[in-house]
Amino acid sequence: MRLLIYIVGNGIAGLSAAIALRRAGYDVTVITKGSRGGSSFISKGGIAAATSIDDSPQLHAEDTLKVGDGLCDMEAVRYFTSEAPVIIGELTKMGFKFDSDLRLEGGHSRRRVHHKADETGRVLTEFLLRRAVELGINIAEDELVALQVKDGIVRGFTTRNHGTMGNVDYLVLATGGYAYLWQYTSNPPTNTGDGIAIAFRVGAVASDMEFVQFHPTITTLDGETMLLTETLRGEGARVVNEFGERFAFKYHERGELAPRDVLSRTIYMELMNGHRVYMDLSSIEDFERKFPGVSDFLRRHRLSSKDRVPIYPGAHFTIGGLRVNVRGETNIRGLYAIGEVADTGLHGANRLASNSLLEALVMGFNLPRYLGEPWDGPRLDDGSLVTVKLRDHGPIMGIDEVRRVNWEYVGILRSGDGLRKAVELYERVNTTINSRESNAVLVSYLTAYVALLRTESRGTHYRVDYPDKDINWRRRIYLGVIS
Numbered sequence: 001m002r003l004l005i006y007i008v009g010n011g012i013a014g015l016s017a018a019i020a021l022r023r024a025g026y027d028v029t030v031i032t033k034g035s036r037g038g039s040s041f042i043s044k045g046g047i048a049a050a051t052s053i054d055d056s057p058q059l060h061a062e063d064t065l066k067v068g069d070g071l072c073d074m075e076a077v078r079y080f081t082s083e084a085p086v087i088i089g090e091l092t093k094m095g096f097k098f099d100s101d102l103r104l105e106g107g108h109s110r111r112r113v114h115h116k117a118d119e120t121g122r123v124l125t126e127f128l129l130r131r132a133v134e135l136g137i138n139i140a141e142d143e144l145v146a147l148q149v150k151d152g153i154v155r156g157f158t159t160r161n162h163g164t165m166g167n168v169d170y171l172v173l174a175t176g177g178y179a180y181l182w183q184y185t186s187n188p189p190t191n192t193g194d195g196i197a198i199a200f201r202v203g204a205v206a207s208d209m210e211f212v213q214f215h216p217t218i219t220t221l222d223g224e225t226m227l228l229t230e231t232l233r234g235e236g237a238r239v240v241n242e243f244g245e246r247f248a249f250k251y252h253e254r255g256e257l258a259p260r261d262v263l264s265r266t267i268y269m270e271l272m273n274g275h276r277v278y279m280d281l282s283s284i285e286d287f288e289r290k291f292p293g294v295s296d297f298l299r300r301h302r303l304s305s306k307d308r309v310p311i312y313p314g315a316h317f318t319i320g321g322l323r324v325n326v327r328g329e330t331n332i333r334g335l336y337a338i339g340e341v342a343d344t345g346l347h348g349a350n351r352l353a354s355n356s357l358l359e360a361l362v363m364g365f366n367l368p369r370y371l372g373e374p375w376d377g378p379r380l381d382d383g384s385l386v387t388v389k390l391r392d393h394g395p396i397m398g399i400d401e402v403r404r405v406n407w408e409y410v411g412i413l414r415s416g417d418g419l420r421k422a423v424e425l426y427e428r429v430n431t432t433i434n435s436r437e438s439n440a441v442l443v444s445y446l447t448a449y450v451a452l453l454r455t456e457s458r459g460t461h462y463r464v465d466y467p468d469k470d471i472n473w474r475r476r477i478y479l480g481v482i483s
């Protein structure tokens with residue numbers, strides 16, 4: 001019997017699932033609202049995998065757990081760190097050529113970041129796209145707007161251009177995260193959390209929504225935004241204010257090499273104190289060869305590595321998403337979520353650098369292994385389920401307004417007062433309409449709601465009114481809808 005399988009999203013998660021399913025003999029159609037993919041295309045540093053002789057999946061797992069700050073799912077950590085070398089081998093077998101050196105990134109105890117110069121995401125996405133075309137996979141430009149679910153099983157879906165499609169056997173959400181919903185961000189406008197909102201409305205459980213990773217070093221020159229990758233700092237780049245002072249040492253002994261969340265807060269506070277903040281690249285040797293992508297970008301904007309580049313922190317990666325097991329199964333039968341739209345628990349409360357492309361690739365490439373097996377779904381026994389009611393009337397709120405509210409009240413430094421304000425604003429808005437705006441509000445509402453509940457600081461979630469970690473909060477918050 002021919003199965004009807006649809007994948008939504010053509011980032012690295014969606015493309016690797018499509019290729020793997022096609023190679024396993026299934027017919028698949030990919031639907032995507034952005035032809036160039038989402039974050040995948042602009043991702044930089046690379047993919048973490050323990051492949052060298054002085055490294056092991058065990059060490060990779062230990063680093064992941066340390067950064068995850070007490071909330072990682074052990075099964076997920078073990079699974080992804082041990083599948084990582086297999087996936088690198090698989091890509092190499094397919095003909096993808098990584099650079100020969102392994103890079104070291106913050107939080108990793110070994111050099112294990114596999115990369116293609118500083119443009120891993122673009123080169124890998126183009127490679128996978130070429131493979132998908134060679135395999136005859138149909139990639140249609142369209143936008144998912146709704147899902148149909150009956151008796152806990154996905155039955156169909158609706159897209160903006162083609163209406164409703166029924167009798168679907170499997171639907172794979174690979175729609176990426178929602179970090180575009182903050183005024184300052186490294187993410188492209190495709191990443192507004194559509195997949196999470198659409199599935200949540202029909203009963204999918206979401207989790208870890210309060211954990212939003214902010215990246216400390218983003219720049220915008222003449223309207224073009226670029227993430228200045230962590231490896232620049234690893235290679236000697238300095239973070240300075242307008243007086244050339246390396247102010248990060250005032251907040252953390254490792255200065256600009258402090259963990260991402262610490263450096264984001266440091267830069268944010270320096271900016272709030274009226275200073276300007278720059279990255280000074282002048283001490284990196286052999287800059288053009290090591291960082292061709294950044295060199296090109298600077299040249300396009302009439303700068304070089306000898307100039308100081310203005311930087312700011314912004315939303316970068318959303319840890320929360322649709323709760324799934326490592327296979328990508330949600331609590332709705334037939335509905336998978338893979339990549340950044342999903343929350344397997346791998347990242348816990350904070351993500352180890354270069355673990356997300358890894359997660360997307362493993363979930364995508366391994367999907368055919370599990371298709372047709374009894375549906376397991378995620379375990380929800382390591383936390384508490386909170387249910388929320390959706391508002392089916394009231395005004396709508398535009399995306400720019402959502403981004404402003406999130407930046408101001410659900411941002412890098414959070415407080416009970418600010419979060420309450422965001423929740424109140426979002427509670428007035430209609431969150432049941434099948435639109436990008438309504439999705440953005442729903443996802444932001446869930447984020448602010450649980451960020452308010454979590455009265456502690458842990459991982460990426462920082463509360464000025466609760467600056468310490470609280471052992472009683474060593475559990476995750478699951479969210480479900482009241483129907």
Ligand SMILES: Cc1cc2nc3c(=O)[nH]c(=O)nc-3n(C[C@H](O)[C@H](O)[C@H](O)COP(=O)(O)OP(=O)(O)OC[C@H]3O[C@@H](n4cnc5c(N)ncnc54)[C@H](O)[C@@H]3O)c2cc1C
Nearest residue numbers: 009011013033034038039040044045046144176339340357
């Ligand atoms: C600047 C930057 C650098 C990064 N660098 C790294 C790195 O070095 N290493 C690492 O591990 N991670 C990195 N990350 C994170 C990583 O890129 C992402 O987590 C990963 O690419 C997510 O892949 P994905 O396939 O799940 O989603 P995405 O690549 O975001 O793709 C989502 C897709 O879904 C589509 N879509 C969304 N909504 C709909 C809808 N309603 N209908 C149809 N289609 C829809 C979008 O158009 C897009 O094609 C970086 C992120 C950014 C922004």
